[in-house]
Amino acid sequence: MSEKLRILIVDDDRRMANTLLDIFKVKGYLAEAAYSGAEALEKVEEGHFHSVLTDLKMPEMNGVDLYRAIKEIQPELPVVFMTAYSADDLIKEGLEEGALAVLTKPLEIDLLLSFLAALSKERSIVIVDDDPQFCKTLGDILRARGFAVTEVTYPAGLANKLGPDGQVVVLDMKFNSTSGLAILKEIREQYPQVPVILVTGYREEMAQAIEAALKVKAYACLYKPFQIEEFLQVLTEIHHRELGKVLGQFTRKRR
Amino acid sequence: MQEAREYAESIVETVRQPLLVLDADLRVISANRCFYQTFKVRPEETSGQLLYDLSNRQWDIPKLRELLEEIIPENAAFDDYEMEHEFETIGRRIMHLNARRIYRETNETQMILLAIEDVSERKRAEEKLKDHSERLEEMVKERTKELRDAQEQLVRKEKLAVLGQLAGGVGHELRNPLGVISNSVYYLKMIHPDADKKILDYLETISSEVNRSTEIVSDLLNFSRTKPAAKERIEVSELIVQVLKRHSPSEKVEVTTQVASDLPLVFVDARQIGQVLDNLVTNAYQVMPEGGKLAIKAKAEEDKVLVSFMDTGCGISQENMRKLFEPLFTTKARGMGLGLAVSKNLVEASGGSIEVESEEGKGSTFTVILPTKVVQE
Numbered sequence: 026m027s028e029k030l031r032i033l034i035v036d037d038d039r040r041m042a043n044t045l046l047d048i049f050k051v052k053g054y055l056a057e058a059a060y061s062g063a064e065a066l067e068k069v070e071e072g073h074f075h076s077v078l079t080d081l082k083m084p085e086m087n088g089v090d091l092y093r094a095i096k097e098i099q100p101e102l103p104v105v106f107m108t109a110y111s112a113d114d115l116i117k118e119g120l121e122e123g124a125l126a127v128l129t130k131p132l133e134i135d136l137l138l139s140f141l142a143a144l145s146k147e148r149s150i151v152i153v154d155d156d157p158q159f160c161k162t163l164g165d166i167l168r169a170r171g172f173a174v175t176e177v178t179y180p181a182g183l184a185n186k187l188g189p190d191g192q193v194v195v196l197d198m199k200f201n202s203t204s205g206l207a208i209l210k211e212i213r214e215q216y217p218q219v220p221v222i223l224v225t226g227y228r229e230e231m232a233q234a235i236e237a238a239l240k241v242k243a244y245a246c247l248y249k250p251f252q253i254e255e256f257l258q259v260l261t262e263i264h265h266r267e268l269g270k271v272l273g274q275f276t277r278k279r280r
Numbered sequence: 281m282q283e284a285r286e287y288a289e290s291i292v293e294t295v296r297q298p299l300l301v302l303d304a305d306l307r308v309i310s311a312n313r314c315f316y317q318t319f320k321v322r323p324e325e326t327s328g329q330l331l332y333d334l335s336n337r338q339w340d341i342p343k344l345r346e347l348l349e350e351i352i353p354e355n356a357a358f359d360d361y362e363m364e365h366e367f368e369t370i371g372r373r374i375m376h377l378n379a380r381r382i383y384r385e386t387n388e389t390q391m392i393l394l395a396i397e398d399v400s401e402r403k404r405a406e407e408k409l410k411d412h413s414e415r416l417e418e419m420v421k422e423r424t425k426e427l428r429d430a431q432e433q434l435v436r437k438e439k440l441a442v443l444g445q446l447a448g449g450v451g452h453e454l455r456n457p458l459g460v461i462s463n464s465v466y467y468l469k470m471i472h473p474d475a476d477k478k479i480l481d482y483l484e485t486i487s488s489e490v491n492r493s494t495e496i497v498s499d500l501l502n503f504s505r506t507k508p509a510a511k512e513r514i515e516v517s518e519l520i521v522q523v524l525k526r527h528s529p530s531e532k533v534e535v536t537t538q539v540a541s542d543l544p545l546v547f548v549d550a551r552q553i554g555q556v557l558d559n560l561v562t563n564a565y566q567v568m569p570e571g572g573k574l575a576i577k578a579k580a581e582e583d584k585v586l587v588s589f590m591d592t593g594c595g596i597s598q599e600n601m602r603k604l605f606e607p608l609f610t611t612k613a614r615g616m617g618l619g620l621a622v623s624k625n626l627v628e629a630s631g632g633s634i635e636v637e638s639e640e641g642k643g644s645t646f647t648v649i650l651p652t653k654v655v656q657e
Contacts, residue, residue: 038456038460040460041456041459041460041463044460044463044464044466044467045463047467048463048466048467048470051467051470051471052470109452109453109455109456109459110452110455111452111501129455130455130456130458130459131455131458131459131461131462131463131490131494132459132462132463134462134463134466
């Protein structure tokens with residue numbers, strides 16, 4: 026991401042919001058503070074933020090309600106909760122709504138900063154399909170949305186081309202020389218965690234292979250032709266899950 | 281004369297207690313009906329017989345001889361002489377004997393009046409009563425102990441509940457200002473990395489005190505058990521490794537671990553149980569400031585895994601043993617006395633239990649018993 030990350034901090038405790046604001050600014054982020062849910066919502070409507078860090082317990086509009094309202098405006102916006110109350114029902118509610126994590130005050134600033142660093146990273150995608158047309162069309166769409174895209178039509182030695190982290194692999198299930206399942210297993214050997222989305226045009230024919238692939242932790246399987254929105258949503262889910270991991274949130278599979 | 285004799289005999293006959301009249305040679309002059317009935321003796325084989333010869337010599341009893349031949353000749357009368365005897369015909373009997381020596385002026389002879397009271401039933405009843413009263417006493421004692429235990433439990437629970445509420449309220453409210461302080465210190469350290477050493481030292485002090493306060497708040501909150509246990513299946517060995525990673529002991533403490541290789545997975549809240557093990561390890565180090573040994577062992581027993589921490593510290597006195605898991609009980613100069621109370625709560629929240637054995641002056645062993653069974657809640 027070349028532009029500076031814009032973070033919205035929401036807390037009715039002004040000192041809390043302001044100290045965080047100062048720290049983020051010094052670290053080179055474009056941070057803004059809001060002291061109520063309503064004020065935060067106005068800011069989200071006005072400007073484009075990359076993430077929202079909000080207190081859970083606030084008068085009038087609590088953090089979860091704010092998050093629900095934010096999702097109406099910008100559904101894919103990553104939201105992190107912070108709270109002083111470890112036993113609040115709001116925590117569960119917030120996580121169920123899809124928040125990345127709930128952090129307990131006092132906050133571990135280093136953890137937050139590594140989260141922001143992860144958020145700043147360019148999101149990169151490797152598309153593996155022997156159909157160059159599929160690679161190109163999907164690649165173009167993703168590039169237009171700011172992803173770094175690598176297209177791979179010959180899967181031999183693919184695992185060696187992947188980096189250690191920060192990538193998502195889009196993998197076709199059927200090749201002339203090999204199978205998607207074999208490639209997936211190869212990837213898993215080197216990178217047990219890298220998220221892999223399977224795509225295939227052969228739902229019935231590949232059913233067994235797909236089941237096997239999901240067992241080796243493929244994230245999801247999409248059937249061609251698929252809606253780009255659906256695909257992007259899966260990417261967002263994966264992104265949020267990876268960001269949650271940075272914040273120490275245990276994996277929750279939502280699909 | 282005849283009248284007097286009839287008068288005497290009618291008295292003897294009327295008394296509802298076995299009575300015998302003996303002559304100086306201990307031959308039976310007369311006996312009353314009650315005597316015959318009680319001792320199953322036939323009247324026709326009684327009169328004129330030597331007392332000892334009665335009923336196939338069943339009455340030849342050493343104690344009776346002692347009374348009649350030694351005590352009575354000297355004392356003229358004797359009351360409540362207790363005698364126990366096994367009769368062939370009527371079984372074991374306990375008797376109280378009352379004897380009188382009577383001098384008959386008419387023919388200048390002596391007679392002995394012997395009253396034999398059969399107290400067997402009474403004795404048995406007394407024994408029974410004694411037994412009962414002892415049992416009753418025991419039952420009362422038991423009940424009292426139960427009540428006292430229940431009351432102590434109640435007080436403990438009450439203490440816990442009040443403390444829990446207080447902890448919840450205060451703890452949470454403290455986290456907000458602590459959060460602001462910790463942010464502020466972070467900011468200052470960040471923008472003044474080259475500040476005077478003294479200033480950096482002071483910032484570091486604030487930082488570490490905030491951390492300590494945060495830990496205290498967490499203890500308080502854990503203590504009020506505000507978080508339900510999030511159970512999962514995990515390896516005990518992993519928990520132990522993590523704990524030892526977090527606590528490097530002083531050089532003086534020698535730590536050994538002995539974990540059975542085929543342990544089943546336990547089903548507990550990993551974070552909370554990790555915290556319990558943290559507590560136990562911290563305590564173990566603290567009771568051995570001059571050094572010692574900490575042996576950590578894990579083994580399986582039925583559907584449980586037992587993790588024990590054996591230290592060579594000062595041990596725990598009997599008196600303190602009772603209060604060990606009570607909140608706010610501590611022997612440390614610094615500490616709120618929540619560690620073990622919290623640990624007990626956390627272990628119980630995961631469906632386990634915690635036990636302790638200790639010998640004063642030798643050391644203590646704390647054992648955490650964790651369930652392996654997966655329970656859906």
